[in-house]
Amino acid sequence: MPRERLPTAIGVLSAMMGVGSGGGMILAGLVCLLLAVSKAPAWGWTSAATLGLLAASAALFAAWVLSARRTTSPLIEIPMLLHRGTVGATVASLLLGFALFGVITTLSAVAQQKLGASVLQVGLYLLPTALLMLVVSLLAGRLMRRFTASSLVGAGSAVVTCAAIWLSVAHGSPADLYGAASVLGLGIGLGYAALGTMAVEHVEPAKTAAAGGVNALVRIVGSSVAGAVTGAVLPSAGAGWSFAAAAVAALLSAAFAFAHGTLGRTPTAVAGEAA
Secondary structure (H helix, E strand, O other): OOOHHHHHHHHHHHHHHHOOOOOHHHHHHHHHHHHHHHHHHHHHHOOOHHHEEEEEHHHHHHHHHHHHOOOOOOOOOOHHHHHHHHHHHHHHHHHHHHHHHHHHHHHHHHHHOOOOOOHHHHHHHHHHHHHHHHHHHHHHHHHHHHHOOOHHHHHHHEEEHHHHHHHOOOOOOOOHHHHHHHHHHHHHHHHHHHHHHHHEEEEEEHHHHHHHHHHHHHHHHHHHHHHHHHHHHHHHOHHHHHHHHHHHHHHHHHHHHHHHHOOOOOHHHHHHHHH
């Protein structure tokens, strides 16, 4: 899309969604952010278009925060984003979503470009991830009777880190892709199954729906940002660095999850502070 048409396109999109609403502001802010990140390698990080889109994104998110604080029924409750009982789960969800889609998009590109895989073959490379996510999620209920949700999210994120590191070092053969995809499925299955519980276990019952919604939203945002970052890093730095970025995100997710579990307080105490 030509640079001179960007403001018009974004304006039309925002108008369609209702830029005065929370949804419109979030959408417009994400469009600006993702477009800036994905096009920066071609336009230049210091170009007027890139800096303008980043500034517009920051302004839109700031306006959304101000609007949400003044609205009686906001789309997203801002205090829930910073609630001490949910902030660990929020950050872990954002980073784990980034790591998952960073690995998947990069693996798909590697399979097609280096191994000559078709779209169907790419799906087969990712099949172990889907199958193991399903199997592990079915067993997660039993695990959560013995371990805390934060420890399971931390462990799952650590396993995802191993898969991403594996691919950052070796991704030139089908065996590497199948093996790492299997490890990825184990980690994501474990982490995603426990994220919902981790998000709501330290909030009062009346706020569980809001906490769960925020957690799901930030996971989607992390996934969206991963696509843009992969598109920027992969052509310029290579697949190894793209996998490494996913590994860093997963490692930080593990750190936040374990810290949340260590520093977390009893549900009664936290609910009392929020009341």
